[in-house]
Amino acid sequence: MSDIPKIHSINKTDKETLLKWYRLLFLGRTLDEKAPNYLKQAIGWSYHAPAAGHDGIQLAIGQVFDRSKDHLFPYYRDLVTNVAAGLTAEEIIYNGISKDADVAGGGRHMSNHFAKPEWNIHNVSSCTGNHTLHAVGVARAIKTYEAKGVAISSQGESSVSEGYVYEAINGASKEELPVIFVFQDNGYGISVPKKDQTANRKVARNFEGFKHLRIMYCNGKDVFDSMNTMAEASKWAEENQKPVIVHANCVRIHSHSNSDRHELYRDDNELGYVKEYDPIAKYKRLLIRYNRATEEELSAIEKEVADEVKVAHRKGMAAPHPTPESANDFVIPEPYVSSKYPDGTHNQDGEPMKLIQGLNETLKAEFRKNPDTYLWGQDIANKDKGGIFNVSKGMQQEFGKKRVFNAPIAEDFIMGTANGMVRYNKNIRVVVEGAEFADYFWPAMEQFVETTHEYWRTKGQFSPNITVRLASGGYIGGGLYHSQNIEGALTTFPGVRVVYPSFADDAAGLLRTSMRSEGMTMFMEPKALYNAPKAATPIPDDFEVPFGKARVRREGTDLSIFTYGNTTHMCLEAAEKLEKEGFGSVEVVDLRSLSPLDNETILESVKKTSRALVVHEDKVFAGFGGEVASLINTDGFEYLDAPVRRVGSSFTPVGFNRTLEAAILPNTDKIFDAAKDLLAY
Template identity: 35%
Template sequence: MAQSRKLDEKMLILLRQGKSFFHIGCSGHEAAQLAAAEVMRPAEDWAYPYYRDLALCLSLGMTGREQFLNSLARDEDPNSGGRQMPAHYCNKDVRIVSQSSPTASQFLQAVGCAMAIVRERTKEVVYVSSGEGSTSEGDYHEALNWASRERLPVIFHIEDNKYAISVHVSEQTAGGSVHDMVAGYEHLARFQVDGTDFFESHLAFQKAADRARKGKGPSVVVSDVVRLLSHSSSDDQRKYRSKKELEDDKKRDPILRLRKDCIEVGIATGKDFDKIDLEIAAQVDADAEWAESRPHPAPETATDHVYSNNTLPESGEKKIVAEKFVMVDAINHALHEEMGNNDKMVIYGEDIADDKGGVFTATKGLTKKFGKQRVFNSPLAESSIVGTAIGMACAGWKPVVEIQFCDYIWYAMMQIRNELASIRYRSNNTWSCPVVIRVT
């Protein structure tokens, strides 16, 4: 927590010195994030964080040096190699999946990742987070619906600081409560906690993780946190928040609270915390100085990884078949053949399972031959279809999904344009997303 706070402070100094160009902070959210990270298994569980999750990413194994490389857009930045804005986290070594700017798009991808976990029968858990503002997006509710219906091992963490930039939660959420709004989802556990209280938060996340690992389904943890900084370095919250409100938030600082709680129960003394603060401040300064010395990306690499350099493998000798097929039967034959070749290939979409077998019968017979775990119907939700496919693909599977008609594809265009098409480039080729989309 202290490291995250010192990084926020140092990054703002570098920004004012003209050495970086943007900052979006974690300050006030640290306790809830640390609590979540403490119940996760780094490099085993999966994380789809959002831009305020600095403390979480540090707790999962990322370093201060790596955060400065990101903030300063250096070539060795493991998040994106200088391709993305600061705080767009990514680190394959600890299973932090590349995140982009659109809010809420990560929810469906986390669900897709959990679908892969269930099929591999592991005890892994997927963490995905956002602020309360993103819960107004349709992708959030589509993700809750799919995860709840299939009892998937997903922990949805909503960090509620009451403001989506300047829009207060009272203008954002029906009833003003993100927690109450999702009461109707069956198999979804809900927890509301004081996100400035590490111990209360940890208890909730432990329960959520235990449920997930036992196959009991997803959870939503709504953390009541404080935003101690403006939304970003491009914002000034004094324009729309009262002086009293800002002062009240400072009194709920989670770091001061944890320090007070630890001293009261004898875990540590004030001198212990002072020493830790000095050590962390020195390390943060050293990390910043080191990162400043690292090279910028070479301009000629700016278009690297826009396209995949992988070539399609040849599948043995080519066969010339004299028999003629109509196109839909040829598609069906190809799907049967590839499903037999790849145990990690799945096919899903609207009405594609047997006995219907697709509105044009392109998938007929596939469910009967390969089973409902590999060929199945999806909800009528195109963004869900593509978003979950992205998550499955990043987890090592080969989703072949169907959008029934091209008129319906526009719901999925956010996931296609901003996520599927960019993940290789924006992650500097550390993540790839081999999804096949069929559409008529």
């Protein structure tokens, strides 16, 4: 582009740099061409997306990246990018053949997903383009802490069709963040030509109306044009604290990956054309034509690289695989442990406080304790309003707009930028309202799933220290999207904690533990209990509740009811009525924590009463209660005098009309009848 100062050219760039670039390009290409051989020999590298044809822009990304201040989010085709950023042949091969020594994560992630977290080269997902949101989150942290550096996100042009990419660029534009979005345009999304992806021939033009966003175009096949463009983009983004799109025109010389056959959709003319525009061949010709290097010098580099790759290959082959036992390591970080309240109970002294007040005061206390704590979400801070239910009331006034702010109506953006921001500093704790109601969380599920396996995938190198608050459940006449329960789906994922309190003190204590712990916690808030007097309790100022510790709310000898959330109060009412009417003594166990689950307390209760009823608001079919029932049947079968029974919603959505809602959701009478039948079994 005419406004880009030509820092680099074949004549202006010093010879040492030119030869260094050739070495990096040739090393990247050598590894790129060697990768399929490992698969052919059944050694590994079973996923390989060739970088050939993208060499110019990838060299530029890696060389412009400064690991002392920048953050790089490469995608699966960025082999040359990672080599240019400093990864060795050895590290590339360890990743390709999934060895334990792989610096990206010890072979836990798909091959060709190169990373080095300790250098801020982040381990990204196979979900194309989703790391754009993480880059925006890191860029937010860079700006918040007034630091130097930029976040660089790299991807193919077709993945820009993903909705979360638009969310990322919209958010970066709105917040004016120092992030560079590199689109490596090779014309195809696997076999789908870009004309089937977007109306614009250059996808970057889709974003021309975005304010605060600079768009730059370059020839990604040309080393100098790519280098000048990336250097200018980095300088401009950092100095102006605004986002840049770099659209690099590339060619894809080979198939999309080793599972693709490009001859099925590309003719001989096209295949010949892309080989003719090989960036390395062009760069080599320039070096020789302009007398910047001799054939002999380049041949010497090529031999040196070949020898280096041979050594790296031998080391890779000799390196150990991960052990089977290690599969269970780094699933989730160890949580914060309370020394004052080890079992999550207290003496109940003091005036009762409503659940919503307990949450609000705990949030404020933790924000005062840790200045690296942040809160955002939809509708959470505007003048005197603090969220749909006012849980965050007064927080922006006290802690300012840098720490408490509204997010766009984009659940993926809310989750994805949380994942990104906490990468910047291990002390950062982020609390997000993942959606205004739990039912609206589904658009964020891709980012949720991504975040659940970050700690495991990186072999403990990155922990997403995030608490996701969700107003959950029914009994408010909300109907669809305002009354459903989603905890049954959330608990199927390793790498996340899921808690669901029933009383104000447990809500406050679990929130404090969540915010002080490393790792992600889904904090389900029973919104029907926010202001309910029956959920109000005294709350000590520093109360903490451990994960995985249930609370016996009522002692009994003849039947155990296991429950959580809204139905806990119904179970207590049913238990009182059952005993009063002479049907038996009923124990009510409030699970509080669903994942991890307190297996010990559950089994001890069943051992004592010999009967078990599992009650929750969600549907019985495929609901979380099935896991509790299975635990009892598997590990407590010899204690049982009757089958385990369950009470929950019918297998329908929750209706809006109050008559429909009452018919669908469990209530005290339904629990009473089920418990009475079980006691009489």
